[in-house]
Amino acid sequence: xxxxxxxxxxxxxxxxxxxxxxxxxxxxxxxxxxxxxxxxxxxxxxxxxxxxxxxxxxxxxxxxxxxxxxxxxxxxxxxxxxxxxxxxxxxxxxxxxxxxxxxxxxxxxxxxxxxxxx
Amino acid sequence: xxxxxxxxxxxxxxxxxxxxxxxxxxxxxxxxxxxxxxxxxxxxxxxxxxxxxxxxxxxxxxxxxxxxxxxxxxxxxxxxxxxxxxxxxxxxxxxxxxxxxxxxxxxxxx
Numbered sequence: 001x002x003x004x005x006x007x008x009x010x011x012x013x014x015x016x017x018x019x020x021x022x023x024x025x026x027x028x029x030x031x032x033x034x035x036x037x038x039x040x041x042x043x044x045x046x047x048x049x050x051x052x053x054x055x056x057x058x059x060x061x062x063x064x065x066x067x068x069x070x071x072x073x074x075x076x077x078x079x080x081x082x083x084x085x086x087x088x089x090x091x092x093x094x095x096x097x098x099x100x101x102x103x104x105x106x107x108x109x110x111x112x113x114x115x116x117x118x
Numbered sequence: 119x120x121x122x123x124x125x126x127x128x129x130x131x132x133x134x135x136x137x138x139x140x141x142x143x144x145x146x147x148x149x150x151x152x153x154x155x156x157x158x159x160x161x162x163x164x165x166x167x168x169x170x171x172x173x174x175x176x177x178x179x180x181x182x183x184x185x186x187x188x189x190x191x192x193x194x195x196x197x198x199x200x201x202x203x204x205x206x207x208x209x210x211x212x213x214x215x216x217x218x219x220x221x222x223x224x225x226x227x228x
Binding site (some may be wrong): 044046093108110111 | 150152154159160161162163164165205207216217219220221
């Protein structure tokens with residue numbers, strides 16, 4: 001159980017275009033999903049926290065108008081990178097927070113989307 | 119001060135060795151603790167949650183020391199397949215605040 005999928009797994013796009021990444025929890029409902037970015041040889045950086053039916057909470061320094069997040073259902077969150085530029089090239093990973101186990105909140109990660117902007 | 123700190127390593131150990139990683143956290147209100155494993159160019163995968171009483175899963179043992187605010191991961195009888203980056207993750211009491219360590223790199227050598 002606790003499977004999270006992402007689509008697409010790899011995308012190459014031209015500078016100035018927009019790219020939408022989907023994150024789905026396949027076998028559980030996720031009221032909260034997280035979006036991360038990871039540059040080569042660096043740690044995960046949280047971009048935003050997405051709650052179903054409400055606006056996402058963005059981390060400091062992340063442009064909400066550039067990285068549009070929609071969490072329309074309990075199993076789907078989308079991240080749209082608008083007007084992508086080469087510096088947006090990165091590994092984008094989503095995660096979904098699992099149910100409470102005692103006092104524990106486990107995160108399950110999607111397989112990631114590798115974005116290359118040319 | 120960072121919320122979660124880990125020794126980045128790298129740790130290079132021979133097959134069969136025992137290796138231990140520590141991770142410290144700064145906020146005493148932290149509630150849940152996890153170890154994740156991340157392979158190169160892959161997503162993190164949950165290795166184990168860390169409970170107050172400590173827990174063991176096969177060759178892996180996790181311990182929590184609330185007084186000193188650190189968690190540890192012990193890997194016994196290291197296998198080549200254990201080579202990866204191990205991430206320490208701490209969750210705040212609100213449930214939606216997760217803090218990641220920068221990861222500890224482990225390479226198991228034949």
